[in-house]
Amino acid sequence: MVGFAPPARSVWVAVAVVGLLVWSGLFTVLTLRPEPRPWLYAGDVAVVLVLCLAQGSLVPAEVLGASAGSGWIDMVARTGVFIAQFMLRQPLAIGAAIAIAAAHAMGAGVRDASVVLVLQGLLAAAVVVLLRHGARRADLALSEEASARASARARSAARTDELDQQRLLHDTVLATLTMVGTGSITRDSAALPERAAADLAIIADLRAHPGVARDVARAPAPLDVALRTVVLTHRVGLPPLEIEFDVPPLDLPHEVVEAVSLGVAEALTNVARHANTRAARVTARRVGEGVAVEVCDSGRGFDPAAVPSHRRGLRESVHGRMRAVGGSARAASSPGAGTRVVLRWEP
Template identity: 55%
Template sequence: MTARLGILPPMALAESRGADPAQHGVRRKSVQFMVVLRLTSGVTGGVVALAGRAAAARPGWVTVCVVAMLAWSVLFVLVMVASGPSRWLLAGDVALVAGLCLGHRELVPDQVLQASAGTGWVDIMAGSGVFIAQFATRQPFGMAIAVFIAAVYAAGAPGLREAPVLLVVQGALAATLVGLLRREARAVDRELVERAEAEAEEKARSAARADERDQQRRLHDTVLATLTMVGTGGITRASPVLARRAAADLAVIDGLRADDLRLPRGARLDLALRAAVTAPRPGLPLLRVVEDVVPCELPREVAAAMVHSAEEALCNVARHAGTGTARLGLERTAEGAVLTIVDAGTGFDPATVPVHRRGLRESIRGRMRAVGGDARIESRPGAGTRVRLWWPGG
C-alpha cells in the first residue's frame, strides 16, 4: 500500500530487502534533509510567529498553533529518524501545513500579509511542506501535494498573491533535483551490480582454470608418469608393478572428485608428509627418505599443495637422481612454512629442461604458486638437487 501511494519504503524495510547501496544512501540523506528542514522551519516559524503575535488578529490562536507546530516538529523528527517516511506521517505534515494556510489571515499581522509573498512564518511552513513532500514521495504524488498546498494557501490568503505560484515552482525544482539524484543512484547501483557479476564470473573462470590445472598436475604425477615408464620400457605389460601403479592411479583419479587429501580445514602438514614419505612408489627404485619435520598446521589447500609437490620431487629423485637416499626437512616460520627436499644424486641443469616437461614447472612450482607460495629448484650436474618449497602465510 505504501509503495502504491508513492511513499518511499521505510529505511529498516529497505535494509532488510538488501536495498541497492546508492539508492539506500539517497534515501538516508533524504531522511536527514527532511528532519533538518522540518525542525529548523518549525523553530524558525515559531520564533517569527511569537515575535508578531501581538499584532495578529487572533493572538491566542497563534500561541496554540506555535505549540502544536513545535510538538509536531519534534514528533516528526523522532518518527522519521526511527522508521523513515510513512503515509500517516506525511499526511499529518500536509494537514498541519494546510491548517496553517487556511488560518493565514488570523495568524499573521496585516502588515506582513500586505508585504511580498514568502515573508511570513506560514510561508516558511508551507515551503518546507512542499520540499518534504518531494523527498518523501515518488512522482507524481509529490507535485500533487505541492499543488494542493498552493491551492490551500491561495484559499486562506487575502487577495491574489504570487506565493502559490512560487510554491508550485519550488515543488517543481525540488522534484527535478530529487528525480536526478534517484536516477543517478539507480545508474550507480546498476553499474555496481554489473561489476559484481563480472567479478563473480571472472572468479568462477579462475577457479575453473585452477581446478583444471590441478587435475592436469595430478594426472601428470600419476597416469602420465606410468605411461612414460611403460613407453620407455621401465615397466613391462606383464609386470605386477604395472597393475599396482594402475590401481594407485585409478584411486587418484577417483579422488579428484573428493576434497584434496581429505584433510580438514586446518591440516597437520608434518603428519601428511610422513604418510607421503612412507607411501609405496610402484615401478620406481626404492628411496630412503631421512625426514626432519616439526609439527606444523596449515590451511588444507596449502598443506595439500606442499605434500603433492614433495611427492613429485621425491619421485623425481627416485627416477632420475641415481641415489637411494633423500632428505626432507620442514621448518615453521613466523606465519608459514618452508619445506626442502635434498639429494646427493647426479643433478641436472634446470635451464635445459624442455618446456613441454610439466614436472618442475607445474607439478611443483605451479602448484605452490596457486596457493600463494613458491618453489625453487637448485641443481647442477654432479652436485645433487635441492628443492625448496615455501608458503609465507596469510
C-alpha cells in the same frame, strides 16, 4: 515571525506551534525507521495545508501582507514542498507542491510567496529526478561490477579445479604411462596392476565430481604429519629412497599443507625416477607465520633451462600448486651437483 498582533490569535498560535512541534518530532522518529509508511508523508502534506489555510488567524497582518514570504508558516510551507519532492513519487510530489501553493494563496491571498512555492517545487523535483537517475545508474554499474566479479570468480574457480585435475592426472595416470613408456616398469611387473588400480580410482573420483574442486578445509592442519606420510608412502614401480626427515611440528591452513605435501611428493618422485640416487633429505623451518620446506638430493642433477616445455612435473605439480595457495617454489640444480627444491609459503 511568530507574533500575536491582530489578526493573529495567541491561543490558536500557541496550539498551532505546539502541534507543529509534536508532529515534527513524530515525523522525524518515524522517518528514521527502516521502512517509513507512505501515509506519513501524506500526513505531513495535510498538516502543511491546514496551516496554510489557517494562516489568516495565525500570522500578524504586517507579516501576512509582506510579499517576501517571511512568516513562520511560509517557512513551514517551503519545508513541506521540499519534503514532498524527496519522499513522494511523481506526479504526486509536484501535485503536493501545487496544492500547498494553492492553500497558501487561499489563506494569505495570491502573493509572490505562492508563486515561489511552485517554483521551489519544480526545482526540487528536478533535483530529485537527477539524483534518482544518478542513483539508478550507480546501482546498475555496481550490479554489473558485482556480476562481473562473480563471473570472474566462477571462471577462476573452474580454472583452479581444472588445474587441480591436470596436476592430479600428471602425478598419477601420466606418471604411470611415462614409466611404462620408458621401461621403468614392465607389463609383467606386479606393481603395474596396483598403480593402474589406484589411477582408475582417481579417474572415478574425478568423474563422480565433474567440474567441482575437491573440498578444502580451512582449519589448520599439521604439516609435519602430512610430510611424514609422504616420506613413508611407497612409490609403486620406483626404487625406495632413504630419506632424512627433519620437520618440526607445524600447523598451517589445510590447503597450504595439501599443496606443500603434494609438491614434496612430486619432488621425491623425481628424485627416485631421475636423480640416480637413493638418498634424499626433507627439511622444514618456520619463516614468520609461514614455512620453507626443502627437498634435496645429491644425484646427477639437471639443467633447468633445458627442460622441455611439455614436461609439466615441476612447473605444475610443484610451482603451480604453490602459486595456487599464494606461495612459491624454486628448483636449483646443475648437472652433477644434485637438486634442491624449496617450497615457501607466508600468509
